[in-house]
Amino acid sequence: MIESLPLLGAGGHPAQGVDFTAVEIRTTGLRPGRVVELAAVRVHADGSIAGELSTLVDPGPGVPPGSALVHGITRGELDGAPSFGAVLGSLLNFCRGSVVVAHDLPFVAAFLGHEAARLGTGVPVLPGVGTLEAAQTAVRLPNYRLATVAHALGVPARPGPSALSGARTIAQLVVALFERHGFTFAAPPVLPALPRFATGPLRPREVAEPAEPGWMAEAVERVVTGRGGDAYLDLLAGVVADQHLSPDEVAALAVLATEVGWPEDRVRSTHERFVAAVREIAERDGVVTAAEARELRQVATALGVADAGDLRPTAGGKPTRVLVVGTTAAADRLRARVLAEGVQLAKKLTASVTHLAVDATVPANDPRPARAAELGAVVLDVRAAPMALGFEPPPAPPAPAPAGTSKLVGGRILMGVGLLLMFVVVLAMFGGTPLVAGIFFALFGIGALLGGWWLAEPAPR
The missing domain is CATH 3.40.50.10190 (BRCT domain)
Known part of the structure; x- marks a missing residue:
């Protein structure tokens, strides 16, 4: 349903005049299954918003919506919502004449493709780009979760539990990437000529303003998962960012891990690795506040990591x-x-x-x-x-000139003066200058030559 377009730096086809449609979904799990919420935000290349679309999606009567811990959607909210088949026409109409954007494009494309295949109808292929892959080229980050990339690129919108909040963040993110980091298309995007599809009623859910992030939300932005990422670790970081983690929520995380085939010992080691990483972040600047120590102990206890270390608040100081x-x-x-x-x-x-x-x-x-x-x-x-900030060392002072360099340079200059003076004397003699005057200046030239030679002569070893 979505085909990724290759991007280049300078030298390709610019995005000027291109519309982007940022698409975000909420799903039943980590693997292609069912979509339970769909949102799209259309944005011009200059950053102006052209429109928004958002709706809950009923995966079928009685089908569990997946973890409410991740997306906050209950089964009751899905009752009476339109099916994916009923909202697909609205999505395609909304995307007409634009390039689709998703943060993790392969993930979104897999879910949408799976849903379209269940309908048994042909769906046109839409051109798309992924902000995660582009961000990996543009900047080096500890992890490439949407919240982390948005913060690094100064995007004010913060993704929350709803798909629409994520789509709004992605829309601003793609504009920042193309405007400031010189991305271009390897070839002009081919936008398919889509017919006008039939549409039905949508059911958007209310988008709550994300809470002001606390220390834990900031700390998880610095947890290293690398360029390849770790789907469960990313999910875990997103869940603990709100500072609240109950035993039921940990159990829900374990179910998601089971869906992707993780054994219990791998989940446990990931929890231990995560707690150790957050602890290292708290201690790195030499100042541990009471709030940092408290939040880390709460998360460690909830995740079943018995030994979070003896993390104690330090008196005084101010972290960078x-x-x-x-x-x-x-x-x-x-x-x-x-x-x-x-x-x-x-x-x-x-x-x-x-x-x-x-x-x-x-x-x-x-x-x-x-x-x-x-x-x-x-x-x-x-x-x-x-x-x-101490990220780079100060430039090294220029190396002193080797001993004897000034004498060598001075000697060569003096020899040059002597040669020039001798040349002038010869010309003057041919021009009729008196012999006595010529001899006088010639002696000066010979003296300069000999003095320069003595200065430039290397010292015996």
Whole structure:
């Protein structure tokens, strides 16, 4: 149903004039199964929103909706919602003339393709791009969860449990990637000529504003899963980000792990690895707050990790917390670098921010640099920040000139002066200069030659 388009850096076909349709889904599990919520946000290449579509999807009478822990959808909410077949026409009409975008494009394409195959009808192939794959090319991050990538690229929208909140984030993310990081299409996108499909009523659910992220939500952005990722670890990070994890929620996670074929010992080792990673993040800056210690113990207990280590709050001190302001690729790379170094990356200016980095897109009358200075934060230019934050060593001082270099240079200059003076004397003699004057200046030339030779002569070893 969706075919991935190859992307290039500079030199390909630009996205100017192209519409993108960001698609996000909520499903019954980690493997292709059933879609229970579908959302799409259409955005122009300049970032302006053209429209939104959102609906719950009933996978069938009595079919469990999957873990409400992940998407917050209950079976009761799906009763009376349209089926996938009833909403497919609306989705195709909405995507007409645009390039489909998803964060994890293969995952979304597999679910939508599976649902379309169940209908037994031919569905046109839509061109698509994945923001996860593009982000892996653009910036180096500890993990490439949607929330982490959005934070690194300065996208203000935060993905929440609903599919629409995720689609809104993806729409802003794809614009940032194409605008600031120079992505182009390897070939002009071929947009299929779609007929107008019949549509039916949709049932959108209310989108609650995501809660302000706490320390745990920020910490999981710095947990390393690598470029390949780890589906269960990513899911675990998303679940614990809200700081609340009950035994029932842990049991629901175990069911999801079973669906992808994970044995119990692998789930247990993943929980231990996750707790150890968060602990290392808490201790890395040398300051452990009471909230950090409390939240880590709560998560460790819920996950059944008995030994979370003796993590105790430390007195005094202030952990490094960096706010990067700007909309350039350099600002994106710095935000990514902060996360990759395990340092706290702030979303807004508060008294806890220790460093504010700004780029050239921040106007001179922006009040934040002055306010940051009032709060005691260090204000930096984006280009100087990596060194000031200790991510890069200061440049090495220039090496002193080897002993004898100045004498060698001085000697060669003196020899050159002597040769030039001798050449002038010869010309002057041919021009009729008196012999006595010629001899006088010739002696000066010979003296300069001999003195220069003595200075430039290497010292005996």
